[in-house]
Amino acid sequence: MAWILFLSSGQTSSKSVACQEGHNYGKKCTKLCTERHCVNQSASCNVRNGRCAGGCEAGWKGKDCTKTCEEGKNYGPNCRKLCTKRHCMNQSISCDVQNGSCIGGCEAGFKGKDCTKKCEYNVTYGTNCNKSCTERNCLSSSACPRKTGRCKAKECQPGWNGTDCTQACLQNVTYGFNCNKLCEKRHCANHMTTCDIETGECGTGGCKPGWKGDDCTQACLQNVTYGSNCNKLCEKRQCTNHLAACDIEAGECGTGGCEPGWDGDDCTEACLQNVTYGSNCSKLCEKRQCANHSTTCDIETGECGTGGCQPGWKGEDCTQVCGSPRYGSSCLYRCSARHCNGNSSCNHISGACDNGCQHGWEGIACTECEQNVSYGRYNCKKVCADRHCADSSSSCDVKTGACVGGCQAGWSGTECKRACIQNDTYGHGCIKYCKERHCLSSNTPCNLLTGDCGGDGCQAGWQGVDCAQACEQGVKYGLHCNKSCADRHCDPKNTSCTTHNGTCFGGCLPGWMGHDCTQGTGHYT
Incomplete structure (x- = not known):
């Protein structure tokens, strides 16, 4: 109290x-x-x-x-805030004594009931700080002023404009940096395509011929490129006139037309493989007369390849008929080389003789040797019967006269008409040499057929008519190989056995003597 x-x-x-x-x-x-x-x-x-x-x-x-608080002058706790310090949109409005609230909102760059709080730097801006700095579309990194959010130099990313770059370009009307390009100025192949606000891209339809770029506003380089999106090179055209102008839209070659193998206004369409060929693809592959029907068809020349032409035709594409005096495959054969019987016409395909062949010749055009009668690579002057074939029934090759099964003894060569050289070679095909025989006498004549050493016989260790076969090693020895190694009594028993004389180099068993230990002494232990 x-x-x-x-x-x-x-x-x-x-x-x-x-x-x-x-x-x-x-x-x-x-x-x-x-x-x-x-x-x-x-x-x-x-x-x-x-x-x-x-x-x-x-x-x-x-x-x-x-x-x-004094009305219109101050407000807030202890009336310490001044109404004049607020940033109201309309400064003439009343000033609530409690919170100083601005009924019409705040000026750009400020927020709060009494509009005294600044927007957070580089975070928000504008009236009541209701815009986000991160939602601007500035071209480059830029500070964010609290009032306007203005982008540096007013440069916006493609598709946006305005001071703060938050206004999108008008859809299908403008696009690009600061929306300074018009959609209607593009050259899109599809006129109904949408217009991207950033790039003005024409979409999957691409550009009209003669234009390129995402927005199809760049013309092709004159005489360098042409066509849709300028994706064709003038230098790749196959014009007959290499100096022909190159229209940026179609690349047309003009009146000179295309080189062989190519077609189309710009001469870039190759002829259909194995269907057409030649200038402007005007020739049909199926009309050629190639020897090999499955051969490829060169789009330029229609060349038939290594198989050549069917008989009676010539030219790279085999469409020219052989003219007299030739006939056959690629017109290689001369009518004058035939061996007709009497006068005869010359068919351009087969060269057939009207009245048959001369003696020794056969075939449609009489240019072949008669089978098993005559032969020869360039003529039929050799006779089959003059050969020395091992098989008398051997066929006779019309060109080489070759013997099937080889030659008779004493003869050699493909046609078995060349005799063996005396005292040098002998036997079938003359493949054995006289000097390689082992006759007992070195002066024994050499038989062309067998190489027979005659009555003199062979040297020790050799056998056969021509003494060219050695005794079987370790089994036989001596003259004519008539002694057996097993009959010797060598010490030791398994002593080697030479084909010449069967000598026992370690000596003989008791009771035996001689170089080959085959003679008994009569004394045994």
Whole structure:
């Protein structure tokens, strides 16, 4: 309980009035604590002046927070905020004493009820800071002013314009950097294609012939490229006139036409493989007379390849008939080389003789040797019967006269008409040499047929008519190989046995003697 004594003169009197703590305060205790506008209503209430220890609520001021803020001048807690410091869109509007709220919103670059908070730098901007810096479409990295969000030099990414580059180009009207290109100026193949606001891309239809680029606004380089998207090279055309102008749209070769093997206005269409060939693909492969019907057909010349032409035809493409005096495959054969019987016409395909062939000749054109009668590579002057074939019934090759089965003894060569050289070679095909015989006499004549050593016989260790077969090693030895190695009595028993004389190099067993130990001594142990 507080006691206060007041006199009319301001002096303290002995007479006192007691304020009730927490209920009233001030002179004569006439002010109620509950009528204050303290931030903390539970704060103590000084009986002398009612001071609010925690300050005043918004819109109030004074020690005891009982005075309102001055309308249109200040506001907020303790009326410390000035209405003139706000950034209202309309500064002439009222200023609420509690929060100073701007009813019409804030100027660009500010936010909050009273529009006193700045937009966060490089994060938001504009009226009430309601725009995001990250949603701009600046061409390059750029600071973000709180008020406008303006992009550096007003340069926007393709497809956008405006100070802050947030306005998209008009769909199907403009596109590109700052929307400075017109969709209608493009040269799209499909007029109905959409127009991308960034690139103006024409889409899958591509460009009209003569134009290129995503937006089809770049003309092809004159006499360098042409066609859709300028994807064709003028130098790749196969024009007959290599100096022909190259239209950027079609690349047309003009009146000179195309080189052989090519067709089309721009002469870039190859003839259909194995179907057509020649200038402007005007010739048909099936009309050729190739020897090999499955041969390929060169698109330029129609050449038949290594197989050549069918008999009676000539030329690279085998479309020209053989002219007299030639006939046959590729017209290689001369009519005058035939061996007709009497006068005869010359068929351009077969060269057939009207009245048959001369003696020794056969075949349609009488150019072949008569089978098994005559032969020869260039003529038929050799007689089959003059050969020395091992098989008398051997066929007679019309060119070589070769004997099937080889020659008779004493004769050699393919046609077996070359005799063996006396005292040098002998036998079938003359493949054996007289000097390799082992006759007992070195002067024995050499028979052309057998190489027979005659009555003199063979040297020891050899056998056969021509003494060219050695005795079987370790089995036989001596003259005519008539002694057996097993009949010797050598010491040791397994002594080697020479084919010449069967000598026992280690000596003989008891009771035997001689170089080959085949003679008994008559004394045995």
